[in-house]
Amino acid sequence: MFWRSLHPKDPLTRRSDLIETLLTATAIVALIALFPVASWLGLRTWSSQSALASRQQADAHQISAVTLVAAPAAAVTSLGYAGDKPLRVDADWAWQGHPHRGPIDVDYGTPKGTTVQTWVDDAGNPTARPLTGIDAQSAAIMVGLSTWLAGLMALAACWGFGRYRIWCSRDAQWDRELARFLGPAGSHR
Missing domain, CATH: 1.10.287 (Helix Hairpins)
Structure with a gap:
């Protein structure tokens, strides 16, 4: 046709x-x-x-921070797992010889005093993980x-x-x- x-x-x-x-x-x-x-x-x-x-990889640096408080355990609700949102707790870290304190993202159930890998900018402030290839x-x-x-x-x-x-x-x-x-x-x- x-x-x-x-x-x-x-x-x-x-x-x-x-x-x-x-x-x-x-x-x-x-x-x-x-x-x-x-x-x-x-x-x-x-x-x-x-x-x-x-650009992000040049401006972000991975450091080790120590949590100051324990993160709560994730709750399971009738609607599902409640641990899908990021959890922030206070932590201490040092950047270029200067101490810093502030909230960082951790997993639910992270105990106090845990060393966590996180990202900071050139000023030592927490930042998001940079994009990768x-x-x-x-x-x-x-x-x-x-x-x-x-x-x-x-x-x-x-x-x-x-x-x-x-x-x-x-x-x-x-x-x-x-x-x-x-x-x-x-x-x-």
């Missing part, structure tokens, strides 16, 4: 067949073009996230894949809606032609 409708001189080819073929060909070309666009966005994300990871790669893959899947779904929706409209038009055309062929409703009895 697809190949036959590419030849408009075929007497069995209708206008709706040509439109359907054009719609399908356009969808195929758009699908092929979608892959390089998604790849380009993924690579751009990888580049920017890698640069951000390098794996984080940058994961973000790039997710952006590329999400872009491709979103484009694929939009393309499939447009193609499906277009085909539906063509089929409705074709059915209406068949009804008109059958009515014209059969003549008035009571004349063929």
Whole structure:
């Protein structure tokens, strides 16, 4: 059907067949073009996230801190595990010879006096763990894949809606032609 409708001189080819073929060909070309666009966005994300990871790794330093209080044990509620939120307790640490005290993230149930690895900035203040190369790669893959899947779904929706409209038009055309062929409703009895 697809190949036959590419030849408009075929007497069995209708206008709706040509439109359907054009719609399908356009969808195929758009699908092929979608892959390089998604790849380009993924690579751009990888580049920017890698640069951000390098900056964060240069500005963050891992140190050892000692907890001053015990962290409570996680509670299990009827809705599930309550230990999914970060827990912060006071701790002491030294950075460049200067003592520091403040809240740091620990696991539930961490006892008092436990040495915990944490991250600080150049001033010795607690900061988030810096991004890694794996984080940058994961973000790039997710952006590329999400872009491709979103484009694929939009393309499939447009193609499906277009085909539906063509089929409705074709059915209406068949009804008109059958009515014209059969003549008035009571004349063929």
